[in-house]
Amino acid sequence: MSFSKKIKNGKFIITAEVAPPRGIEWKTVIESIEPLKGKVDAFNVTDNQRSMVRMSSLAMSKLLLDSGFEPIFQLTCRDRNRIALQSELLGAAALGIKNVCLMTGDFTTLGDQPDAKPVFDIDSIHLIQTAKKLESGVLLNGKELKGVPNFTVGAVYNPFAGPKVLQVWKLRKKIEAGAEFIQTQPVYDVRVAKDVHDLIESLGAIPIIGLLPIKSLKMANFMKKLNPTSIPNRLIEGLERANNPAQYGWDYVIDIAHAIAEFGKGIHFMLVGKTAELAAFIDYLRNNSPYNHKF
Amino acid sequence: MVVVRLKPLEEILETLKGFKRVFIFGCELGSSRCKNGGLKEAKNLGEELEKFGFKVTGIRSPGGTCVLERIASPERNLLKEAEESSDVILSLACGAGTQLIAENVDIPVLTGVSTIFIGAERKGKYFDEYCIACGDCIISKTGGICPVARCPKSLTAGPCGGAIDGKCEIDPSMPCIWYTIAQRLEKLNQPDVLLKLKTPMRDYRKSIYPRRFVVED
Ligand code: SF4
Ligand code: SF4
Numbered sequence A: 001m002s003f004s005k006k007i008k009n010g011k012f013i014i015t016a017e018v019a020p021p022r023g024i025e026w027k028t029v030i031e032s033i034e035p036l037k038g039k040v041d042a043f044n045v046t047d048n049q050r051s052m053v054r055m056s057s058l059a060m061s062k063l064l065l066d067s068g069f070e071p072i073f074q075l076t077c078r079d080r081n082r083i084a085l086q087s088e089l090l091g092a093a094a095l096g097i098k099n100v101c102l103m104t105g106d107f108t109t110l111g112d113q114p115d116a117k118p119v120f121d122i123d124s125i126h127l128i129q130t131a132k133k134l135e136s137g138v139l140l141n142g143k144e145l146k147g148v149p150n151f152t153v154g155a156v157y158n159p160f161a162g163p164k165v166l167q168v169w170k171l172r173k174k175i176e177a178g179a180e181f182i183q184t185q186p187v188y189d190v191r192v193a194k195d196v197h198d199l200i201e202s203l204g205a206i207p208i209i210g211l212l213p214i215k216s217l218k219m220a221n222f223m224k225k226l227n228p229t230s231i232p233n234r235l236i237e238g239l240e241r242a243n244n245p246a247q248y249g250w251d252y253v254i255d256i257a258h259a260i261a262e263f264g265k266g267i268h269f270m271l272v273g274k275t276a277e278l279a280a281f282i283d284y285l286r287n288n289s290p291y292n293h294k295f
Numbered sequence B: 001m002v003v004v005r006l007k008p009l010e011e012i013l014e015t016l017k018g019f020k021r022v023f024i025f026g027c028e029l030g031s032s033r034c035k036n037g038g039l040k041e042a043k044n045l046g047e048e049l050e051k052f053g054f055k056v057t058g059i060r061s062p063g064g065t066c067v068l069e070r071i072a073s074p075e076r077n078l079l080k081e082a083e084e085s086s087d088v089i090l091s092l093a094c095g096a097g098t099q100l101i102a103e104n105v106d107i108p109v110l111t112g113v114s115t116i117f118i119g120a121e122r123k124g125k126y127f128d129e130y131c132i133a134c135g136d137c138i139i140s141k142t143g144g145i146c147p148v149a150r151c152p153k154s155l156t157a158g159p160c161g162g163a164i165d166g167k168c169e170i171d172p173s174m175p176c177i178w179y180t181i182a183q184r185l186e187k188l189n190q191p192d193v194l195l196k197l198k199t200p201m202r203d204y205r206k207s208i209y210p211r212r213f214v215v216e217d
Helices: A003-009 A027-036 A057-066 A082-094 A124-135 A164-177 A190-203 A217-226 A233-241 A245-263 A275-287 B009-016 B039-051 B078-085 B095-102 B177-187
Strands: A013-018 A042-045 A071-076 A099-103 A152-157 A181-186 A206-211 A266-269 B002-006 B021-025 B055-060 B088-091 B109-111 B113-122 B126-131
Touching: A003 A013, A003 A152, A013 A027, A013 A206, A013 A275, A027 A057, A027 A275, A042 A057, A057 A071, A057 A082, A071 A082, A082 A124, A099 A124, A124 A152, A124 A164, A152 A164, A164 A181, A164 A190, A164 B177, A181 A190, A181 A266, A190 A206, A190 A245, A206 A245, A217 A233, A217 A245, A233 A245, A245 A266, A245 A275, B009 B039, B009 B088, B021 B039, B021 B078, B021 B095, B039 B055, B055 B078, B088 B095, B095 B109
Parallel strands: A013 A042, A013 A266, A042 A071, A071 A099, A099 A152, A152 A181, A181 A206, A206 A266, B021 B055, B021 B088, B088 B109
Antiparallel strands: B002 B113, B113 B126
16 A cells, blocks of 8 residues: 555554665665665655755655655755755655655754755645645646646654644644644653654644664763753663663653553654664564554 | 945945045944944045045945935035046945945945845844845734845745754754744734744735835925
């Protein structure tokens, strides 16, 4: 079943993230996710993530599609004005790429070309409105399209950002604008996952909860610095005590994934290092878990 | 106020290469307030230039170098004075003032400053960028605080996902302006103002430069 069908039918969703290469060697990227073929429902293809230049997200999405994977084309407002954004969305649709995840994007100075001009002509809410406008058969300026696209539109939410009331306000506007699914920043606490799930669902979209396995104490501390409230002390303590922190970090996240499979609608793996393990976990969820009916 | 930053002496010396008689303009509005191009800085710079063998022919710092009448009136024509006495004019006024001088004299005009922003001043020491002259002011709806100029992404529909702990994702030494806006509206007991705020795509025709403003008769 396609990603969009699953979204529409309320099936449990499993997505993962894949970054285009720095360069043009895309085959190794495809090879690295081969074990997840037919298991992960769709792959988010990042758009020059953290403002670091990579191969185009649209091109990589198409290469994924051609290689038998379903892409979610990520598109940000950092590098393109509304003319370019409409054009990219139309291009994606023409190439058969239906799923899009639309966001504002990281700021230019955080990346490896800090001297670039930041664009931010429109924001994530506007970009969602733009995709919906195109679906209605016209450009933003009202001019009629020859051939009308049809997207499955997603957006993102960071449960640890603030001020809370404004973040929720913004989330609501994204969903009102037409976001059908919301992928979140990584969560390390089942209660947080449940709250975020409930919030997104109550606003009318499919929550896909972000999960990023922690590989080391160093990584956990780095994440804590970025997002202080996202990493619970218990995770830090566990990593300190563990003989094999990478395994501990993995098991920790899989436990949360388990819990989400029970109450939730979807999970989003943000780092696919352990592809074989992830594939095995997905097999278990589908075949042997008590929640296998959800898939 | 327009805030400027004095260029390093080496850079000024480099641009003045080949000239001898230098007339220095400062400005007693912006450049003077931020202590980077008023009369005092112009005088200091003049002394430095003399040490390097230049002849400083005059130093003037009108209250508003970007107003033609202030620099060239029949009673007090600073431009003429400069032009007749010097090979070159070095201006410490903002980009607008310096260009106004340049289009009204027949000798080269160089700048000794970079114009950095429109800002607010505190304690004569701190200058913060508060407005980018977007041409379509929205601050009546955002607690009198400007997210267009004070959010690096100019987000007008609420904070981005990098707004954590009250700090801006781009530079943690800055507040995320959306926290400031939210606090302000809470204090005013107007928490709903934002929630009702309509945030259409902005019309950038209002900020396409160069713009002209005409005072109506
Ligand atoms: S909204 Fe525009 S005009 Fe108003 S303060 Fe901000 S940048 Fe200046
Ligand atoms: S953290 Fe706040 S001020 Fe900084 S870019 Fe995001 S919304 Fe703008």
